[in-house]
Amino acid sequence: DAKTTQPPSMDCAEGRAANLPCNHSTISGNEYVYWYRQIHSQGPQYIIHGLKNNETNEMASLIITEDRKSSTLILPHATLRDTAVYYCIVRVTGGSYIPTFGRGTSLIVHP
Amino acid sequence: DTEVTQTPKHLVMGMTNKKSLKCEQHMGHRAMYWYKQKAKKPPELMFVYSYEKLSINESVPSRFSPECPNSSLLNLHLHALQPEDSALYLCASSQEGGAAFFGQGTRLTVV
Numbered sequence: 001d002a003k004t005t006q007p008p009s010m011d012c013a014e015g016r017a018a019n020l021p022c023n024h025s026t027i028s029g030n031e032y033v034y035w036y037r038q039i040h041s042q043g044p045q046y047i048i049h050g051l052k053n054n055e056t057n058e059m060a061s062l063i064i065t066e067d068r069k070s071s072t073l074i075l076p077h078a079t080l081r082d083t084a085v086y087y088c089i090v091r092v093t094g095g096s097y098i099p100t101f102g103r104g105t106s107l108i109v110h111p
Numbered sequence: 112d113t114e115v116t117q118t119p120k121h122l123v124m125g126m127t128n129k130k131s132l133k134c135e136q137h138m139g140h141r142a143m144y145w146y147k148q149k150a151k152k153p154p155e156l157m158f159v160y161s162y163e164k165l166s167i168n169e170s171v172p173s174r175f176s177p178e179c180p181n182s183s184l185l186n187l188h189l190h191a192l193q194p195e196d197s198a199l200y201l202c203a204s205s206q207e208g209g210a211a212f213f214g215q216g217t218r219l220t221v222v
Contacts (some may be wrong), residue, residue, distance in 0.1 A: 034210065038154075041215035041216075041218075042197070042215055042216070043115075043117075043201050043214050043215045043216050044201070044203075044204075044211075044213045045213065046211065049210060051185075055114040058145065085153075087153065087167060097160055098142075098144065098167070098211075099144075099156075099203070099211050100156060101153035101154050101155075102153060103153055104153060111184060
């Protein structure tokens with residue numbers, strides 16, 4: 001699996017967009033980018049995933065660069081409840097998909 | 112229903128006790144996982160079951176014994192644990208090629 005690099009921490013003002021970057025420069029053509037988050041003392045929660053097109057759902061948007069070497073998770077209007085550790089995972093989908101977590105980015109949303 | 116249910120939520124056990132953690136999902140997922148998470152660390156994969164058969168054991172000590180009685184249930188039997196085994200134990204499930212859904216975890220304390 002391709003390795004990912006994320007900043008260890010970020011902060012964001014409530015109501016503003018939170019843009020969380022992830023570098024995955026060794027990603028291969030059949031690897032998807034998945035994002036999860038983990039709010040303190042809870043289980044990880046799936047957010048979104050994509051291959052090469054930008055994706056949007058009710059939680060977030062995922063922007064993948066054209067060369068697929070990096071991506072950005074966007075929370076358009078961050079709230080205090082978005083304070084969590086965000087994990088970017090690159091993995092081949094199809095067959096057995098096993099989330100393997102790196103250190104992630106600790107996002108703090110402040111009032 | 113996108114819920115993975117883990118019981119108990121909290122467990123305190125002595126080093127000579129035998130206990131079991133339980134995980135249940137009704138999403139028809141055929142892959143189920145156990146993870147261990149220490150404080151301020153990412154989740155670490157322990158076991159993977161695929162179609163009710165153990166497919167991955169990440170060199171976990173034998174004092175942890177997984178069991179998959181049917182496609183909806185996953186157990187983790189604990190025996191002769193050490194204090195350093197105290198952690199959050201997470202269960203997850205997924206359909207092949209799909210995102211994983213996690214339970215809220217069991218907070219285990221070994222005394």
